[in-house]
Amino acid sequence: MARFENTPVTDLLVVGAGVAGLSAALEAAAMGLEVVVVDAEATYGGASAISGGGCLLVGTPVQAALGIEDSVQLALSDWSACGGPTADLIWAKHYLEHSTGDVYDWCESLGITWAQDLVSHVGNSVPRFHKPIGSGARIVAAICGRLRQLPIGWQLDTRVVHLEPGGGRILATLSASRGQRGTIEARAVLVATGGFASNLSMLRAQPRLARLDNLLCGSSYTSDGSGLALLEEFGAQIVNLDEVWIYPIGTPNYRFPGMSRGLAVRGIYDEIWVNRDGRRFHDENNRGGVAGSAALLDQPGATAWGIFDSREAEHLLLLDDGYFGTSEYIAPHRREEFFSHSPFVWRSDSIAGLAEKVGIPVAPLEDAVSEFNQAIRLGQEVDPATGRDLRDARPIQSPPFYGIQYQPLAQKTFGGVRTDLGCRVLSTAGAPIPGLYAAGEVAGMAGGHINGTAALEGTMFGPCLFSGRVAGITAAADHRGRFSTG
């Protein structure tokens, strides 16, 4: 087996070029380490590049400008209430304390602008969800822009398939997509391979998810859990893999064989959700992973239909497949292609016609739509059917009418490899494994399971970026400690 050319012994091998791996590479290279970055895909970015990149941050200038008083203590208490007993509150506090300096300010130093309005997500006492202009893709590109100024080795389109210790170093076996195999020897390895939301059999193997036979997988294609297998072989401690973040707004991606991959439907708000009986069951404004998913999973067949009109249809966005665009943009012809090609989308000029096409009873659906419209026309602020806030709602009245079938969509995985606060990977016995680091979603966003069973939105991208930086800095500091003579 040949070594990969031009890559003899490197100081740090970074496996995975998402936000965690790239941030780590930047820190380590800036501190003087020779760094090689390997990624399975032909381009960098992973799930981070298709992510909204929204970050839960505390004490930022945006909060101050909006007069929002927040504190680490308050955020931590929200975090704990949402995540439950398995949330790693030591890591969560570590993140929250550094979120302004090490995420908000750091991103600004790379040229990122944060939106000046904040989104208020369920579970937060005050608004904290910060949106970077240009989404996750812009942050990834900004970090890469800096990396290009440093002497980094890149090995794209190449998977790390095995890691093995030997002689105080780690030997990584690589497999390139064109069949070439080889090895890289590294003094340290940082695994940042993302989660496993695209690996349906791994998801189904988790006891909590086994009963969901319509579960769709999401995230980027290479979020397949291969990094966890590498780490497990190495004796690392892996925890809480059954804590998976599921969204209720998934619909099968008809472009994917078997249609087991999902698309996340975004941009649609003036819709109602009905179940198989044509009845509403939930306040559709609460469409996130906490309340929305629980409501969907309670319905017969764990499925529902989103019903909306042609005006709302113009806002549809589809995530998790770059073919359809980004979290901010979809070309109108791709949107139309989705509407006309997906077997999980129906269209009709009347609500009765739509119900017949979808296969749900006509009368309950007609009643549900007319009661919703009536409440809005009467100026009611609260929807009598679900308690939904109707102040900004628009009636469903402009034909054609649309129905999209929703199924549970796994998009983020909350468990992973345990690390200490410096991102050193811990063994099954709880001791740091020399030379091995992990950050990002493979480490449950940070530390192993920073979130617990549920998450306040924005607690993935930020902790992935933060833990990546921590991992890079720790790897560089450990390297100095090991090799300094003075």
Ligand SMILES: Cc1cc2nc3c(=O)[nH]c(=O)nc-3n(C[C@H](O)[C@H](O)[C@H](O)COP(=O)(O)OP(=O)(O)OC[C@H]3O[C@@H](n4cnc5c(N)ncnc54)[C@H](O)[C@@H]3O)c2cc1C
């Ligand atoms: C559509 C979408 C929207 C999201 N929006 C938000 C949001 O707004 N806010 C939020 O907090 N979170 C969000 N998330 C979650 C968040 O973006 C991710 O958790 C985070 O970006 C993961 O970063 P990462 O660097 O750990 O992994 P990734 O970005 O997935 O990078 C991992 C990289 O490792 C590579 N890789 C995998 N295995 C191997 C291997 N064996 N060898 C070599 N390379 C390998 C992959 O190709 C990939 O490039 C979203 C996720 C998705 C999918």
